[in-house]
Amino acid sequence: xxxxxxxxxxxRALQNDLLDRRIVRADVxxxxxxxxxxxxxxxxxxxxxxxxxxxxxxxxLLRFDGGTLIIxxxxxxxxxxxxxxxxxxxxxxxxxxxxxxVLRYHDPRRFGAMLWQPDEQGxxxxxxxxxxxxxxxxxxxxxxxxxxxxxxxxxxxxxxLLLAGTAVVGVGxxxxxxxxxxxxxxxxxxxxxxxxxxxxxxxxxxLATLSDAIERGGSSLRDFVGADGSSGYFQLDCFVxxxxxxxxRVCGDTVRVRRDQQRATYWCRSCQR
Ligand SMILES: [Zn+2]
Numbered sequence: 001x002x003x004x005x006x007x008x009x010x011x012r013a014l015q016n017d018l019l020d021r022r023i024v025r026a027d028v029x030x031x032x033x034x035x036x037x038x039x040x041x042x043x044x045x046x047x048x049x050x051x052x053x054x055x056x057x058x059x060x061l062l063r064f065d066g067g068t069l070i071i072x073x074x075x076x077x078x079x080x081x082x083x084x085x086x087x088x089x090x091x092x093x094x095x096x097x098x099x100x101x102v103l104r105y106h107d108p109r110r111f112g113a114m115l116w117q118p119d120e121q122g123x124x125x126x127x128x129x130x131x132x133x134x135x136x137x138x139x140x141x142x143x144x145x146x147x148x149x150x151x152x153x154x155x156x157x158x159x160x161l162l163l164a165g166t167a168v169v170g171v172g173x174x175x176x177x178x179x180x181x182x183x184x185x186x187x188x189x190x191x192x193x194x195x196x197x198x199x200x201x202x203x204x205x206x207l208a209t210l211s212d213a214i215e216r217g218g219s220s221l222r223d224f225v226g227a228d229g230s231s232g233y234f235q236l237d238c239f240v241x242x243x244x245x246x247x248x249r250v251c252g253d254t255v256r257v258r259r260d261q262q263r264a265t266y267w268c269r270s271c272q273r
Pocket of ligand 1: 248249250251252253268269270271272
């Protein structure tokens with residue numbers, strides 16, 4: 001599933017390729033995504049130019065004069081810009097045909113979304129899917145103080161709180177495990193019991209982990225949005241995630257795993273308290 005770093009890398013690529021370029025037409029071959037693609041979308045986009053390409057959580061926001069196209073890649077979606085597009089293949093559901101190439105949306109499982117939010121209904125931040133999202137990790141308001149405030153009185157584990165996305169967006173399972181390792185915090189620690197200093201450490205670890213992933217994605221940008229359409233996790237050099245039974249890279253103790261609700265939690269008992 002594409003996570004925040006993957007989506008951010010896609011955003012940067014689209015910004016390079018598409019900003020202010022004109023859409024000739026939109027071809028919607030399959031409208032049945034997680035929510036149906038609106039029948040009038042093609043009319044809205046004809047002749048339009050993306051004026052800004054932003055990201056909120058895992059949502060891509062293509063801002064046009066008069067409205068915003070909100071795109072989510074779901075479980076298996078990918079966006080590729082093809083300067084010379086061949087005929088669409090299976091699961092290539094939507095093409096935005098520009099004068100200089102085609103932006104192609106591919107999604108075998110169709111859990112993604114492509115939604116139009118007109119400006120008169122407020123900006124995309126007013127859309128129900130985006131309105132309840134937590135703070136952006138790379139925004140000025142995020143840091144130890146914010147995490148400390150957001151965790152007060154919370155009895156859930158810090159890992160569960162991070163995954164919920166209400167305290168901060170974009171820290172999915174892999175990034176939560178890695179951030180907690182870097183901060184030396186056991187994943188099962190009750191969120192409300194974290195000291196201010198540990199919240200500072202965790203905020204720093206979240207930023208470092210996400211930045212590393214974006215940087216790695218950035219260096220393999222061509223491959224990522226390239227012809228194979230792959231959209232897996234970037235090859236992060238994980239400390240604990242996916243390393244159950246192997247020696248901890250810092251202390252040599254065995255990395256543990258616990259599975260609950262189909263999610264695996266990896267941690268080192270010696271490094272994380
Ligand atoms: Zn260790």
